[in-house]
Amino acid sequence: MSSNVKKDQKKASNQFLDFDQLAHKKYHYDQKKANDQSIKQEYYDQQKLEIEPLFQKVELLQIERKQLMDEIEQYKMSQMEILKKYETEYQEKDKLNKECTKLKQQIQAQQKMQMPKEFQEKQCNQLKETLFVTIKDIMHDFLDNYNHMMGCVDENGISVNLLDELLQQIDDSIIMFVNNISTQQTKQFESQEIQHLKDQIEKTLQTVSNLSAENQDLSTALDIEKQYKEKILNQRNTQQQLINQLQNQIETINNEKKQLEQQMQEIQMKNLEFQHDLSRVNEFKDEENEKLKNEFIDSINELQKQISKLQLENTKLTSLIENNTKKQNKDAELLNEKVRELESKLNQETIKFEQKSREMIRIEKEQTQYKVEATKLFEENSYYQQQLEIIKEKRKQDKDVLEKQKEKFKKLELQFQKSEIDLQTKIVQLEEQITQLTQLQEKDNSIQQITLHTEVLMEKEIQLSKLDQLVTESTQKINEQKQQIVEMKIQINTLEQDLQQQILTNQQHQERRANAFSEINRLEQQNQIQKQRINDQDLIIKQLQSEVQELFKQINTNSQQNHTPKHNQSFSKNSMCDGNNLDSSKLTDVDSQISKTAKAASIILNGLNYFKLRPQVSIQQVEDQDRKIAEKALQKQAGDLKSNLEQLYKSFLSTLMQNQVNDEKFLKFERQINECVKKTQDLHDNIEDFF
Numbered sequence: 001m002s003s004n005v006k007k008d009q010k011k012a013s014n015q016f017l018d019f020d021q022l023a024h025k026k027y028h029y030d031q032k033k034a035n036d037q038s039i040k041q042e043y044y045d046q047q048k049l050e051i052e053p054l055f056q057k058v059e060l061l062q063i064e065r066k067q068l069m070d071e072i073e074q075y076k077m078s079q080m081e082i083l084k085k086y087e088t089e090y091q092e093k094d095k096l097n098k099e100c101t102k103l104k105q106q107i108q109a110q111q112k113m114q115m116p117k118e119f120q121e122k123q124c125n126q127l128k129e130t131l132f133v134t135i136k137d138i139m140h141d142f143l144d145n146y147n148h149m150m151g152c153v154d155e156n157g158i159s160v161n162l163l164d165e166l167l168q169q170i171d172d173s174i175i176m177f178v179n180n181i182s183t184q185q186t187k188q189f190e191s192q193e194i195q196h197l198k199d200q201i202e203k204t205l206q207t208v209s210n211l212s213a214e215n216q217d218l219s220t221a222l223d224i225e226k227q228y229k230e231k232i233l234n235q236r237n238t239q240q241q242l243i244n245q246l247q248n249q250i251e252t253i254n255n256e257k258k259q260l261e262q263q264m265q266e267i268q269m270k271n272l273e274f275q276h277d278l279s280r281v282n283e284f285k286d287e288e289n290e291k292l293k294n295e296f297i298d299s300i301n302e303l304q305k306q307i308s309k310l311q312l313e314n315t316k317l318t319s320l321i322e323n324n325t326k327k328q329n330k331d332a333e334l335l336n337e338k339v340r341e342l343e344s345k346l347n348q349e350t351i352k353f354e355q356k357s358r359e360m361i362r363i364e365k366e367q368t369q370y371k372v373e374a375t376k377l378f379e380e381n382s383y384y385q386q387q388l389e390i391i392k393e394k395r396k397q398d399k400d401v402l403e404k405q406k407e408k409f410k411k412l413e414l415q416f417q418k419s420e421i422d423l424q425t426k427i428v429q430l431e432e433q434i435t436q437l438t439q440l441q442e443k444d445n446s447i448q449q450i451t452l453h454t455e456v457l458m459e460k461e462i463q464l465s466k467l468d469q470l471v472t473e474s475t476q477k478i479n480e481q482k483q484q485i486v487e488m489k490i491q492i493n494t495l496e497q498d499l500q501q502q503i504l505t506n507q508q509h510q511e512r513r514a515n516a517f518s519e520i521n522r523l524e525q526q527n528q529i530q531k532q533r534i535n536d537q538d539l540i541i542k543q544l545q546s547e548v549q550e551l552f553k554q555i556n557t558n559s560q561q562n563h564t565p566k567h568n569q570s571f572s573k574n575s576m577c578d579g580n581n582l583d584s585s586k587l588t589d590v591d592s593q594i595s596k597t598a599k600a601a602s603i604i605l606n607g608l609n610y611f612k613l614r615p616q617v618s619i620q621q622v623e624d625q626d627r628k629i630a631e632k633a634l635q636k637q638a639g640d641l642k643s644n645l646e647q648l649y650k651s652f653l654s655t656l657m658q659n660q661v662n663d664e665k666f667l668k669f670e671r672q673i674n675e676c677v678k679k680t681q682d683l684h685d686n687i688e689d690f691f
Contacts, residue, residue, distance in 0.1 A: 021465065028468045035475055039482060040264065046486060050493070051253055054246055061243055068236055075229060082221075206536065217525065224518075391502050398495050405488050412481050419478060423471060 024465065025468060028472060031472070032475060035479060036267070039479060040260075042482070042486065043260070046489065047253065047257065050489075051250070053493075054250060058243065058246055061239055061246075065236070065239060068232060068239075072229075072232065075225070075232075079225070210536075217529065395499060395502075398499065402492060402495065405492065409485060409488055412485060416478055416481055426471065
């Protein structure tokens with residue numbers, strides 16, 4: 001009996017030990033499972049965090065692509081406008097070429113019809129002398145009458161009635177001159193007129209050459225725009241390459257995710273198998289499991305508390321992340337505001353420069369200012385280059401650090417893989433041992449065999465407990481290594497973001513630098529073109545001055561030959577000065593860019609001073625129908641000229657009073673003045689034909 005009792009006691013003690021060991025194993029297994037799930041969740045969250053910035057980058061690239069498409073459309077519109085300008089300029093060139101051919105044909109025809117030079121020069125001198133004497137007498141009488149009526153000379157107080165009387169007297173003087181000429185004179189062509197036409201042809205050729213130079217400048221501008229278009233296309237291609245790279249990265253991440261899911265499924269299958277094994281064991285020990293339930297409930301409560309703590313920490317971390325994002329957004333807004341301010345300043349400076357470029361007198365001052373600004377830009381560029389070198393050095397250092405960290409990460413991964421392999425081998429061994437134990441239990445139903453194998457089972461259970469402890473320690477180490485890896489990845493992401501920000505800032509600085517250089521080059525080209533035009537105009541003015549001096553010399557010689565009195569000579573000088581002032585109306589195209597408003601006013605006032613009041617002279621008219629018709633035509637042309645001059649003068653005074661002298665209005669004045677000059681030339685030609 002005593003032996004049986006002892007055997008029963010041994011059996012009970014062995015059963016209790018088996019149950020404790022199994023409960024301990026189950027507890028460790030649950031802990032492992034919870035740890036694995038937490039690690040997988042962390043890894044999933046990390047992948048999610050890594051993928052989100054990639055999607056954001058893709059969205060930003062799409063926005064930039066839309067902006068580039070809009071810029072390309074704007075560029076196309078600007079090219080269409082430039083082509084329209086080219087068409088108008090080519091049409092003007094064709095017109096000028098046609099006019100040149102017509103003038104050449106006229107010169108050839110006149111050279112064929114030209115009279116001998118000696119006879120022509122004599123008749124020209126006679127005509128000049130007669131015209132000079134008549135105009136001199138008219139002006140002398142006008143000054144005497146005007147001073148007698150007004151008491152003082154006031155050129156600005158001329159009224160419309162005086163202009164009407166003045167034009168009537170000019171018509172009368174022309175008719176008197178025509179009546180005094182003999183009817184037997186033939187039509188003549190002066191050599192001076194031919195020279196005048198040649199001068200006009202030379203001027204037109206000069207304008208054609210200037211237009212060709214401007215076309216060359218425009219062609220260079222088109223080449224620059226083509227280069228800019230090529231740059232835009234290159235940028236677009238680079239962006240597409242980046243998008244493709246990002247898509248490839250996303251595909252690799254998805255593949256890795258699928259692999260992880262497969263691994264999870266395999267682990268779950270193994271867990272199910274293990275649970276089936278445990279269920280078989282638990283069928284024999286349902287009663288004792290009730291006692292362990294309370295302990296499990298307590299452990300679960302503790303785990304829930306730990307989970308709540310972790311959730312609180314996660315909320316704190318999320319709040320910190322949101323604060324950081326808000327700060328980053330604020331910094332980005334501040335940077336955008338600064339950029340807008342700089343752009344507004346640049347726009348204001350460009351507007352100021354365009355206003356200043358219209359005034360040719362201030363061009364030199366503006367050039368000095370832009371040179372100073374250019375020096376500042378060069379200094380800033382040097383400073384930015386230094387900063388770029390510093391950033392490059394930092395980038396190299398960061399790359400070295402990243403490479404070291406990557407090497408460490410690889411080593412840790414290798415260690416992790418080795419530890420996983422070892423654990424898997426140990427688990428396989430344990431499973432084999434468990435299967436052996438189950439087989440032994442099924443075969444050995446007798447009590448004697450159980451007593452013999454109890455010691456062996458105890459030793460094996462002790463070995464299993466030791467192995468479980470080793471597994472727990474290895475899992476803890478692996479978790480620590482994974483945390484280190486996560487921290488390293490976060491550091492790498494932050495460093496990459498900093499590098500991208502630095503790259504963006506460098507690109508912005510380079511774009512500003514390129515814009516500044518392009519503006520400087522454009523301004524220098526404009527200044528060179530304007531200087532060339534000024535030099536050409538100075539040469540033309542000098543030529544005209546030399547021609548005027550020669551005319552004065554010829555007039556003085558003619559006056560000495562005719563033995564005119566001193567009083568008339570003094571008055572003739574005044575009259576020729578007035579004539580010289582009138583000739584200045586032909587130089588509006590030359591002086592319009594130097595002093596626009598003042599020159600236009602002087603032209604109109606000099607024209608009005610030339611058409612002053614003259615005394616009425618009794619003329620003996622010959623009754624001829626041809627002469628009457630010619631007189632009426634000349635009177636109509638003179639009336640048209642008078643009305644045009646009056647309208648010009650009134651509109652010019654109104655704009656001066658209202659301070660509304662714009663480029664468009666001034667161009668209208670120039671065109672109208674040129675039309676009046678052309679009409680005067682036509683009137684002069686008609687008078688000569690009438691003679």
